[in-house]
Amino acid sequence: MNTRKYRNPVGVSKYTGLALISPFIIGALLFIVYPFICSFVVGLTDSGRFAGFENFREMLSSKDFGQAAGVTLKYALILVPLKLIVSLLVALLLNMELKHIGIFRTAFYIPSILGANLAVIIMWQYLFTSDGLVNQLLEAVGLSPVSWYGEPNAAIFIIVLLRLWEFGSTMVIFLAALRDIPRELYDAAKVDGCGGVRAFFAVTLPQIKNVIFVNLILQTIGAMQEFNAPYMLTGGGPLGKTRTIGMLIYEEMFTYGSKGMANAVSWVLFVIIAAVVALMYKLTDKARRDA
Amino acid sequence: MKKLFLYLLLTAVGAAMLYPLLWLVGASFKTNEEIFSSIWFMPKSFCTDSYKNAWETVTPYNMGHYFLNTFAIIIPKTVFAVASSAIVAYGFARFDFPLKKFFFALLICGMLMPSIVTIMPRYLMWSKLGLLDTYIPLTLPSLFAEEGMFVFILVQFFKGVPREFDEAARIDGCGTLKTLFYVLLPCIRPAVISIAVFTFLWTMNDFLEPLIMIQSVEKYPLSLALRLSVDSTGQGYEQRKVIAMSVIGLIPSVAVFALAQKKFVSGITAGGLTG
Numbered sequence: 001m002n003t004r005k006y007r008n009p010v011g012v013s014k015y016t017g018l019a020l021i022s023p024f025i026i027g028a029l030l031f032i033v034y035p036f037i038c039s040f041v042v043g044l045t046d047s048g049r050f051a052g053f054e055n056f057r058e059m060l061s062s063k064d065f066g067q068a069a070g071v072t073l074k075y076a077l078i079l080v081p082l083k084l085i086v087s088l089l090v091a092l093l094l095n096m097e098l099k100h101i102g103i104f105r106t107a108f109y110i111p112s113i114l115g116a117n118l119a120v121i122i123m124w125q126y127l128f129t130s131d132g133l134v135n136q137l138l139e140a141v142g143l144s145p146v147s148w149y150g151e152p153n154a155a156i157f158i159i160v161l162l163r164l165w166e167f168g169s170t171m172v173i174f175l176a177a178l179r180d181i182p183r184e185l186y187d188a189a190k191v192d193g194c195g196g197v198r199a200f201f202a203v204t205l206p207q208i209k210n211v212i213f214v215n216l217i218l219q220t221i222g223a224m225q226e227f228n229a230p231y232m233l234t235g236g237g238p239l240g241k242t243r244t245i246g247m248l249i250y251e252e253m254f255t256y257g258s259k260g261m262a263n264a265v266s267w268v269l270f271v272i273i274a275a276v277v278a279l280m281y282k283l284t285d286k287a288r289r290d291a
Numbered sequence: 292m293k294k295l296f297l298y299l300l301l302t303a304v305g306a307a308m309l310y311p312l313l314w315l316v317g318a319s320f321k322t323n324e325e326i327f328s329s330i331w332f333m334p335k336s337f338c339t340d341s342y343k344n345a346w347e348t349v350t351p352y353n354m355g356h357y358f359l360n361t362f363a364i365i366i367p368k369t370v371f372a373v374a375s376s377a378i379v380a381y382g383f384a385r386f387d388f389p390l391k392k393f394f395f396a397l398l399i400c401g402m403l404m405p406s407i408v409t410i411m412p413r414y415l416m417w418s419k420l421g422l423l424d425t426y427i428p429l430t431l432p433s434l435f436a437e438e439g440m441f442v443f444i445l446v447q448f449f450k451g452v453p454r455e456f457d458e459a460a461r462i463d464g465c466g467t468l469k470t471l472f473y474v475l476l477p478c479i480r481p482a483v484i485s486i487a488v489f490t491f492l493w494t495m496n497d498f499l500e501p502l503i504m505i506q507s508v509e510k511y512p513l514s515l516a517l518r519l520s521v522d523s524t525g526q527g528y529e530q531r532k533v534i535a536m537s538v539i540g541l542i543p544s545v546a547v548f549a550l551a552q553k554k555f556v557s558g559i560t561a562g563g564l565t566g
Contacts, residue, residue, distance in 0.1 A: 006387040009458065016467060017386025021394060024379040024442065027435025032401050035412035042412065093301060098294065106552055107305040110312070113548050115496035118517040119537030123315040126326075133314065136330045165308065217403070225405040228498050232518070246407045250499075253411055262411050270408040277403065 036270070043264030055264035065265065067240050068248040069272070071156070075244065076223035076276075079160045083219055084212065087167040091174035092200075105175070112168030116228035120162070124233060128158050149234065152241045159229045159242060170215050177211035178204070213284055217277055224273050245269045319535040326530055338531075345535035349520045350508050354539060357516040361495065361543075364429050364512055369490045371433035372441060373483060379436040380445030381471045385457060402439035407499070414503050428504040429497075433490070441486045448479040484554045488547060495544045513540050 006014040018025075043055055059065045094105050114120045127133045128148040135145035148154050181204065189199045205212075227246035230236055236243035236251075243251075245265065253262035310332070317332035319341055325334065346354050382388075383395060417428040436442050452475055460470040476483055501512050508519065517540050521533055 006389075008387050009461070012386065012467075014388050017382045017388030017391065020382025020386065020467070021379045021388075023375045023434065024398065024436040025394065027375075027432065027437055028397055028401055031413065031432050031435065031437060032404055032409060035409035035416070036404075038412035038415070039409065042415065090304070093297065096297060098297060104301045104305055107309055110545075110548070111308060113492050113544060114541070115493070116498055117496045117537075117541065117544065118498075118514055118521070119315065119541040122521065122533060122537045123311050126315075126318070127311060129327075131327055133311070133330045221403060221405055225407040227407055232498070249407060249411060253414075254503075259411075259415070266408045266411050270405065273405055273408075 039263040039266045042259055043261075043267050045260045046258075047260070051260065055260050056268070059261065059264055059268065064240070064243075064248065065245075065268075068243050068245045071240075071242060072224055072226070072244045072246075072272075075156060075160065075226060075242075076220055078156070079163055079223050080216065080219045082160070083164055083167050083170055084215055086164060087171035087215075088174050088212075090167070091171045091178055092204075094171070094175055095178045105172075108171060109168035112166040115166070116232060118232070121229075121232045124158065124162050150238055152238050155234050155238055155242045158233055159226070162229055162233070163223070163226075170219060173211060173215055174208065177208040181207045209288055213280075213288060216280060216284075220276060220280065221273060224276065225269070245272075315534060316538055319531060319538045321531065323530055326534075341531035341535040342539070344529075344532045345539060348516060348536065349523050350511075350516060352509065352516075354513070354516075354536070357511060357513040358543075360510060361512040361514075364426050364501075365491055365494045367426075367430045368433045368494055369487050371430065372436075372438060372490045373487055375434055375436040376438065376441035376445055376486060377471060377476055377483070378468070380442045380449060381475065383442065384446045384449035385454075398439045398442060402443065410499065410503065417504060423504055424506045424510060426505075426510075429494075429500055438490075441489070444486065445479070445482055448482040449475065452478045481554045484551055488551045491547050492544055 008014065008016070044053070045051055046054060090108055094101055094108070111120075129135075130145065130147060134148070138145055146154050148158050185203045185207070186199060189195065189203050194202055225246050226244050227250065230242045230244055231247055231250070234242040236247050246269070249262050249265045249269070252258045252265060314330070314332040317334055318326050320337045320339065321329075321334040322338060348354055348357070383391070383398075413428070414423075417423050422428055456474055456478065457470055460474040465473065496514065497512075498514050498518070501515050505511060505515065508516070511519070517536055520536055
């Protein structure tokens, strides 16, 4: 009988579970699978007519797409490692046994709940204006002020710094992982005469390597679909140096009204993200299994 | 000695991180000239009329109107998200059924699917259904456990509740859903609160979805209304008003976080995400 194959309490059919998860099945079909297929099909059209791979060909040879892809990759490459390192370091500090540590945990977490809230965007804009807080600080320590919005290579750091400032959610995940490491491991390390930095590399890192991987993937996906911060902070400028692929999709759709191209770019972004994630999975495969 | 150093370090980093927010609040009470002349957050004298102006916004509606709009999105969305994620997570955590592994893998894939990839086709779908410029595109998807992350967190928490609880409830005559809502969910309250708070905060901050789906100013949520005010006020003109508006806009998020802070952070750290 089927009831034997599926281990459920007596009187529970194998369809009860299916019924319970049915909202998810319907939702996945409507809001993930259908849009995913749809964006590919619409990507094959131009002004409502079938155009084959014309959009894809045009995109891949266009300067705009090449630049946006470069900006997106550069942004992720700068932000993700910085954010992981900062949040892990702070999590290590917060994992110390100190009184009132909860206050600091809350303080460090607050920026991350604000996301791209407009208040944060406005604040950030003021910080980086020519006579804003950041430049005044730079001058106070004897450095020359930077024209953050005008300098082609500086603007991306306005966005990187905003997202770095919001490291709280990554930090909390690290903190939870650090708490799960059994104390005995550190005691054993101490007996073997290894403490401090060596214990970090010998005990801590191997114990949290899966969580590092989870954070790496989550942050990479988040960074590669960045839209809000550049849209609101820099508008993609100067000279498109902060125009991410996410912004390009929006512009193709709502500025140029090109449904086909917007969907084609969406689909290519998916392929790029999937490739990057697969590559990371592959590269870290050995490290994650060892030890 | 080492402890003192740690406290100093933590305080310095914390102060540096929160200073911009403090400055923002201070600046809302400053005069326009003072905003740029000083990096010190404390205004020389408190002028509060910026708040009165801010409340009126630059649109025909005041901020109260936009708060109500925002809550008209957030409240159903939060209820939908909690209920649907709980039901789906319950199914995954407690029952065995055909293709279970496949569906769980689909859930994880959904978590990794960048939302910006599917937003254009979703826009086209709602447009075809004639539902643009309503709150349905923003709220209805939550009814279908749209956030895979929430389901994942709840599954981890359900695993920590002994199965005897389910059996006892069943013997007492509770049906499947009754067991879930009256017995299991109260056991994992921190996780439920975390999900509700996340939904609240994310919806408060959400910009792209309403930007695409809502067209009439009357129906704008707060985030779009503030943006409109910034655009039409422009830099260098009435900065106080814009800053005051944004400070008012921050209050709900900060208040909800402050209220739920203890349960919320323990909800995330209690192992939900580390599994």
